[in-house]
Amino acid sequence: MSMDDLKTSRRGFLMSSAAAGGALLAAGTARAEGADPLITEVQDWASGLGDGVDATPYGMPIEFEADVVRRNVPWLTADPISSINFTPIHALDGTITPQGCAFERHHSGAIELRKEDYRLMINGLVDKPLVFAYADLERFPRENHVYFCECAANTGMEWAGAQLNGAQFTHGMIHNMEYSGVPLRTLLEEAGMDAAGDLSDKWVYVEGADASSNGRSIPMEKALDDVLVAFKANGEALRKEHGYPVRLVVPGWEGNMWVKWLRRIEITDHAVESREETSKYTDTLADGTSRKWTWVMDAKSVVTSPSPQSPITHGPGPLVITGLAWSGHGAITGVDVSIDGGANWQKARLAKPGAKMALTRFYLDIDWDGSEMLLQSRAHDETGYVQPTKAQLREVRGLNSVYHNNCIQTWHVNTDGSAENVEVS
Template sequence: MILPRKSFRLSRRRLLKGLAAGGVLGASSARAAEAPAEAPAGDPAILEPRPWSTSLGPGVEDGSYGVPAPQEAHVVRRTVPWLTADPAASVSFTPLHELDGIITPNGLCFERHHSGIAEVEPDGHRLMIHGLVGRPLIFTMRDLLRFPRESHVCFLECAANTGMEWRGAQLDGVQFTHGMLHCVEYVGVPLRHVLAEAGLRAGASWLLVEGADGAGMSRSLPLAKALEDCLIAFRMNGEALRPEQGYPLRLVVPGWEGNLWIKWLRRIEVGDAPWGQREETSRYTELLPDGRARRHSFEMEVKSVVTSPSPQAPVRHGKGPLVISGLAWSGAGRATRVDVSLDGGRDWRPARFSGPDLRFALRRFYLDAEWDGSEWLIQSRAMDEAGRIQPTRRQLQAARGVNSIYHNNAIQTWRLAPDGSLENVDVE
């Protein structure tokens, strides 16, 4: 039935009276009927004019760069001071518990440096290609901008992410256990175009990629991966790379460990063998229980973590509806499923994904639950398109021992206490 137009007329006074009498609008009708309104009728926060609605605010500023609201000033990267002897060779961690969706803001992307941030002047920066090539080449930034470019959303995870948790629960905060992780949109030139310009010679199978920082950070990269999907990136999330992220050039190696994503990229040498034989990649070996070592373990394994609630994001509203949120990813391409357990892994519920489904990107998952105020042991378990399943900590230790700090993709457990606080715990 079509109602007459006059039925839709509603004065401001009638609207406010209705809100005051009916409580908070906008929740689902089912839950609104079950739960009492949080604010009593006549709440001045909705009925009375607020200061910000009765005066002019600041106007636009010439030459300014936008910043978050002052109330969000606590959302920052943080460090673990005792982790390294000097901050020039240390880590700052992404505040995963404060974020939603899959994109990490540029100013919150974790940092990992070996000799501090190289402050590079782009006009004086060069990229050299040499070795097993038809003609060695040196590119300026302007030269590179003339090549065809592509845009890709990728996660970047340090091989040592969650590394301090190998032997058991250590740090209370997802920022510190899993915060060597970010996901941004990179724009750059496919590495294969630059290599084609130089011309690959017979026998070429490996690259040595090197940065312009004081450490001369260098790593070996299989040529096959370079030709498949690597980028020489100069933009992230639409703007130029930040200095701490490799300005003006960095390598993007989708799905592979972060130490290969060389920042301040200055040199690529083409060869016929990994430079690990010259002690390059041997720095990232992982000793196994039987005395052997994993080597060239480039691809990041399937992994997930609940970011909220978590130790830095406690439950503040008490019993009732609770949105459990987290991230899943895989170096094989896509995380295809996430299950969430509230009892330490005995029973599992399927979570729902929301947002973009992109290869080599993070995926955001949610589970809508009802917390009764009892103790919960919250876990997430991811599966990927290669059929791999995220292991428990015990399963991972049985297979790889406890001597490594790299490639820890074990299931994480948060204990939710009746008072709403959470802590990092181990479960059998």
């Protein structure tokens, strides 16, 4: 087909379109500008050359997507060194989170640690205390798994009311990557766990190489189950901010336990009761007592679009409602979506069957009538658990909590397609 042929068939198309009554833009007949730019403003055929394959040995997003980045909320913490940023989940689709825009949380900043300088110590109640170099870890049998990592404080600002205006900020302390690494069980066995005797009451205490050390105690049962000592995420080396060269992956459990720059694992006969599991990462109830060892992230979901940062940009008609669901207790089995603040629910379509401790993408394709909506989603997991409302959660937990807010989120969508974060009773 020559360029002349193309021009001919294009002219043919424009004529036939005109004949068909201007049905040029399919679902988008209600686009803001109203007119079809093709009629008044015919695009040139591309004739210039683009960039060669040597332009970017490692590529970045195109400039037009420059707003799809991690964002910080400056007032949230005293200093960015001990703060958090948020994954732009409102702008993503599918389930995999690219490392470059996967949220970070640091307690003393992201440190730079060379593979050559990296050491991992296993000590405590073991036959032979060991120190592994990075190259040693690469010699043990590896596994691959996709898991979500959610900060326990995700949605934490929402306990008191609707505060942050956007899914990135209310629910963006989460990412979902394919990890490659060695089961922790393998390394513990290498060190000889028999010395510990009965393992049922033992713990591992894990520490990072950063100044905070971020030590956490993990019950041995979990340590031997599915915890990974990971060195790759989405195929490539962990990024510096995600713990290069080695981090712990603790499927379904709060992100604080996924220790980055993993330095030491001690087998103990007790929980260490570190700062990170006493004064932090516990949930203070209404009566002043605190829930402790609240490791597992309960089932949760959020509509990512439409949402405050991802408004509807067209009029009534076909609309894709989409979002993410996940559970630290296993696979998501279903997601319901409501457009009227929970009065009625429709079953959303899952893009794939739910997988254990991994994000599930859901869609609800509706014919929007252009009226206001109170958009909600509600996750179900394989244990039969159903995501609670904010009122239900507050009834049990009170208003003092920071962590483990997995309540149903509501977006108020206006007739012009804009949306905001609201509470419904």
